[in-house]
Amino acid sequence: MLTMVYAFNFIDRQILVILQEPIKADMGLSDTQLGLLSGFSFALIYVTAGIPIAYWADRGNRRNIVSLSLAVWSGMTALSGFVQNYAQLLAARIGVGLGEAGGSPPSHSMISDYFPPEQRGRALSFYSMGIYVGILLGFMFGGMIAEAFGWRAAFLIVGIPGVLFAIVLRLTVQEPLRGRWETAADNAAARPSLQDTLTLLRQLPSFWLIA
Template sequence: MTDSRSAVDAANNPYASTRTGYYALCILTLVYSINFIDRQLLSILQESIKADLLLSDAQLGLLTGFAFALFYTFAGLPIASLADRSNRRNIVALSLTVWSGMTAVSGLALNYGQLLAARVGVGIGEAGGSPPSHSMISDIFPPEKRASAIGFYSTGISIGILFGFLFGGWLNEFFGWRVAFFVVGVPGVLLAAVLYFTVPEPIRGLTENRASTGDSPSMLSVFKLLLSRPSFILMALGAAMNAFAGYSSSNWIASFMIRTHEMPTGELGSWLALIIGVGGAIGVFSSGVVADKLGKRDKRWYMWVAVCACAISVPFQISMFLVDDAYLALILLIIPAVL
């Protein structure tokens, strides 16, 4: 029965052509890029927003941090569970529509409460982007090509950061922060339609020669399994602390450079796009190569590479906030951005 079902699935595989698979990968990578463009945009715009809406730094911190992260985290769990049981392409398309639409709506905000509500909407929408996309890629590409496909998909982070800073900085300087939200948000809604109508839902388990039964483990059983493994707990804590420091710093770098060194947003956005966007892409690629090479001798190097990168970054990250010259501060940022 299983063999016959697998044969039927193979005959109906919408990704029998490799061209279709790579097209879907490119669309999903664009979606991931927009995810980070919309996420990064606020940090380069927040000084203009603060002046226009008369906000405090505490309110800005809530917008860029807690309000977004809280809903992003807790919405992601049920959405990921839903993706195990339903059409993942539809979930990604709907999520993209929600977060891009809420990004555009942010440009209409007249007060802090409205902007906060829009930001919460962005967080909820973006929570439904990555988990279903990873699952789709795993069912489009066989195991021997999957790592490369995921690696290509991950470039969306650097692409998004690059264009988020670049577009946000110059749009804000010439047209204002409201226009920046519109210009960045609307294309995402259009891309959602392209995704929905041109990217088919892959057959679950086909690339691993197994038929999907439609069943998936409960969230509780998954939590129990993960929490029973000390290595997972330690890695999760380490990643959480790294994200805490990294995102806190990146969310305020633009404000720091504008307030302390009086850099215009257009020029600053260009510098940050190159340093964090391009530098981050180089770091992601090179760290993977180094980890794979050293990991052949000792699997612990996969963790040690990350630890070394964090340790080396610390003095450079601190120093950039202490120097008097704006361009020296940006130069010091290169090392943490790459690592």
């Protein structure tokens, strides 16, 4: 289930790239505007929201966070099919970035509690397959749908299944026992405060290089 969520993540992330030419022609957008849609605006929200959502995932119900995030980014993808101007499309893509920021942190945490340490590598590898499944499906069907029905329909057809899958996920997936495979001491060490996390990130040169 989480692998499918990750696949939806990358389908909705890639769909704008696939549809950018018909969108550009229909809405009269420049290359700079398209770059902001597919790059800067999405990445800024994705990175900024990722830290507080990860903090929430350390303390809240991770299944609910994943299902809510999936519903948000899929819903915003579907709404992209109704936009009438650049500002509305930009707002929709920001919503997609905000939703997708809540996908991986709680999913990784859940996998760590579903599987013992010796099986986590394989479990995470299987989860990561969602990246390639999503990219494959996005490029395979996104262009076909747009060619047959238009780019607006493509956003709708790609986004709506994710909203429905979010409901299925919420009703069928169980929240695992937190720290199931760790000792109490390990659990205490693994739950730093948000301030400790931000302090650690500020001290990492690699974090500033990536930023």
